[in-house]
Amino acid sequence: xxxxxxxxxxxxxxxxxxxxxxxxxxxxxxxxxxxxxxxxxxxxxxxxxxxxxxxxxxxxxxxxxxxxxxxxxxxxxxxxxxxxxxxxxxxxxxxxxxxxxxxxxxxxxxxxxxxxxxxxxxxxxxxxxxxxxxxxxxxxxxxxxxxxxxxxxxxxxxxxxxxxxxxxxxxxxxxxxxxxxxxxxxxxxxxxxxxxxxxxxxxxxxxxxxxxxxxxxxxxxxx
Amino acid sequence: xxxxxxxxxxxxxxxxxxxxxxxxxxxxxxxxxxxxxxxxxxxxxxxxxxxxxxxxxxxxxxxxxxxxxxxxxxxxxxxxxxxxxxxxxxxxxxxxxxxxxxxxxxxxxxxxxxxxxxxxxxxxxxxxxxxxxxxxxxxxxxxxxxxxxxxxxxxxxxxxxxxxxxxxxxxxxxxxxxxxxxxxxxxxxxxxxxxxxxxxxxxxxxxxxxxxxxxxxxxxxxxxxxxxxxxxxxxxxxxxxxxxxxxxxxxxxxxxxxxxxxxxxxxxxxxxxxxxxxxxxxxxxxxxxxxxxxxxxxxxxxxxxxxxxxxxxxxxxxxxxxxxxxxxxxxxxxxxxxxxxxxxxxxxxxxxxxxxxxxx
Numbered sequence: 001x002x003x004x005x006x007x008x009x010x011x012x013x014x015x016x017x018x019x020x021x022x023x024x025x026x027x028x029x030x031x032x033x034x035x036x037x038x039x040x041x042x043x044x045x046x047x048x049x050x051x052x053x054x055x056x057x058x059x060x061x062x063x064x065x066x067x068x069x070x071x072x073x074x075x076x077x078x079x080x081x082x083x084x085x086x087x088x089x090x091x092x093x094x095x096x097x098x099x100x101x102x103x104x105x106x107x108x109x110x111x112x113x114x115x116x117x118x119x120x121x122x123x124x125x126x127x128x129x130x131x132x133x134x135x136x137x138x139x140x141x142x143x144x145x146x147x148x149x150x151x152x153x154x155x156x157x158x159x160x161x162x163x164x165x166x167x168x169x170x171x172x173x174x175x176x177x178x179x180x181x182x183x184x185x186x187x188x189x190x191x192x193x194x195x196x197x198x199x200x201x202x203x204x205x206x207x208x209x210x211x212x213x214x215x216x217x218x219x220x221x222x223x
Numbered sequence: 224x225x226x227x228x229x230x231x232x233x234x235x236x237x238x239x240x241x242x243x244x245x246x247x248x249x250x251x252x253x254x255x256x257x258x259x260x261x262x263x264x265x266x267x268x269x270x271x272x273x274x275x276x277x278x279x280x281x282x283x284x285x286x287x288x289x290x291x292x293x294x295x296x297x298x299x300x301x302x303x304x305x306x307x308x309x310x311x312x313x314x315x316x317x318x319x320x321x322x323x324x325x326x327x328x329x330x331x332x333x334x335x336x337x338x339x340x341x342x343x344x345x346x347x348x349x350x351x352x353x354x355x356x357x358x359x360x361x362x363x364x365x366x367x368x369x370x371x372x373x374x375x376x377x378x379x380x381x382x383x384x385x386x387x388x389x390x391x392x393x394x395x396x397x398x399x400x401x402x403x404x405x406x407x408x409x410x411x412x413x414x415x416x417x418x419x420x421x422x423x424x425x426x427x428x429x430x431x432x433x434x435x436x437x438x439x440x441x442x443x444x445x446x447x448x449x450x451x452x453x454x455x456x457x458x459x460x461x462x463x464x465x466x467x468x469x470x471x472x473x474x475x476x477x478x479x480x481x482x483x484x485x486x487x488x489x490x491x492x493x494x495x496x497x498x499x500x501x502x503x504x505x506x507x508x509x510x511x512x513x514x515x516x517x518x519x520x521x522x523x524x525x526x527x528x529x530x531x532x533x534x535x536x537x538x539x540x541x542x543x544x545x546x547x548x549x550x551x552x553x554x555x556x557x558x559x560x561x562x563x564x565x566x567x568x569x570x571x572x573x574x575x576x577x578x579x580x581x582x583x
Contacts, residue, residue, distance in 0.1 A: 066571070066575075067516075069565070069566070069569045069571060070516075070571075072283075072565055072569075073561070073562035073565045073566055073571075073576070073579050074519075074558075074562065074579070076287045076291075076561050076565075077283050077284050077287060077565055078287050078288065078343075078344055079344075081284075081344070082327055082330055082344045083330070085330045085331065085333070085336060086330045086333050086334055086394070086395055088394075121396075121449065121453070122396070122443070122444065122447055122449060122457075125326070125396075125399050126439070126440050126443055126457055127399075127403050127436060127439075127440075127459075128323065128326070130516065130519055131439065131442075131443055131515040131516045131518070131519045132516040132519070134443065134446065134447065134515070135514075135515070135516055
């Protein structure tokens with residue numbers, strides 16, 4: 001770790017300035033650490049949600065799949081395949097937005113935009129398909145809702161992790177670069193100032209000695 | 224009641240009924256593997272159809288085709304032994320499968336599926352055998368041309384009438400509904416041609432079937448928030464038990480429970496005992512489960528129950544009740560076997576498969 005000492009003026013004022021900068025850097029590092037801790041807590045909150053969301057999603061998918069198999073069992077797999085040829089696909093859009101989260105970080109929000117319920121029209125043949133098939137559509141909708149919710153949490157976690165890595169880099173920069181540099185500069189200025197003080201003291205002593213010698217000489221000369 | 228009239232049909236039905244699979248054996252099938260179920264079914268009347276399935280293509284779709292083929296063959300055998308008035312009713316009932324083939328062809332044309340792809344979903348029934356279906360599919364390039372090709376069939380006029388609606392809406396729903404209305408209308412008209420006890424039994428059994436179909440349509444539309452006008456257009460023929468006003472009130476009712484309440488009241492006023500039993504059952508089921516799919520199972524069970532109740536209410540021989548009960552038993556056996564085979568293939572737990580069965 002090199003410090004460009006040539007540009008530092010070894011003065012008391014500079015020493016004071018360097019000490020002030022060190023205190024400021026230490027303060028910033030402390031704040032960043034507190035932010036980092038807050039982010040870790042927020043991340044853990046999301047992490048805690050993940051297993052239950054995954055379980056809900058898995059359960060919803062299993063439910064949807066078993067309902068689908070049941071509807072195939074009732075109407076026959078061939079009939080369900082055949083009906084699927086002409087049934088209109090459901091258009092579901094995922095609306096992505098942002099909200100302010102911990103430390104004002106913008107976290108993504110995702111929401112499934114439901115199709116217009118007022119213009120409902122049966123998607124399947126009412127006589128050849130069982131009512132279970134309508135339940136399958138609802139179950140798939142529920143599963144999709146859970147999938148989107150999980151994606152939202154994972155995207156939020158990714159966002160938080162990015163901010164955390166940024167904060168970690170900032171803390172590391174301060175702790176392992178800025179503070180040691182400032183410490184080195186302070187030590188350097190301190191040493192220079194000490195050296196200057198020592199030189200001044202020697203100079204004073206030499207001058208005092210010379211003054212004494214001059215005084216003795218003037219005393220020895222007879223009038 | 225005429226024993227002479229049924230001299231060929233009653234023995235045929237009795238023998239065929241004896242060949243139905245015992246429901247305990249059907250339940251046992253739920254625990255088997257697909258290969259074991261197949262070999263078990265080889266010892267039943269399904270053998271001629273199942274023997275054609277190679278071990279490589281042993282799947283639920285091939286089984287389904289074989290089972291439906293067997294049902295149609297059995298129906299044809301019963302029809303052959305039937306007196307003329309009963310035959311016209313049974314032919315009308317069998318037309319449901321013919322119409323199902325028409326729907327398959329319409330769907331295939333609408334989706335732009337190839338002829339071979341569409342033929343995989345066709346099961347020969349009535350006048351529409353495999354060769355006829357293939358020819359119609361090959362000769363027509365669009366839904367309009369298909370409807371033109373079907374003009375000579377009984378439902379040709381109904382399809383032609385619904386064609387303009389198809390062109391407006393660009394969905395084949397209008398054509399499907401026209402076909403359903405035609406078939407159920409024809410079945411109901413055929414029951415009117417039967418005299419005496421036969422007419423009474425046929426109207427009771429098929430009336431309940433038609434009513435249960437309409438109940439399903441109304442309830443399904445209600446949960447999907449389909450408009451009243453649209454719901455009305457989906458209804459098939461009406462039986463003796465409910466007048467048009469009753470269906471109107473049922474469609475306008477606020478929710479599923481009030482719909483069932485309206486129909487229950489109407490059935491009580493019309494002294495329609497069988498409809499009353501059916502609606503009471505489904506209302507009780509709806510109140511406990513709040514699930515329409517469960518309700519559908521109850522409707523199917525009550526349909527089978529009513530057919531069997533007719534045998535107890537009148538005699539089990541020399542009337543159409545025995546034929547209709549047998550056909551219903553056979554159809555539900557086919558449905559159960561289809562459900563079991565698909566359940567086994569999809570690795571559904573046996574207890575869950577058993578719950579899906581409709582047993583007498």
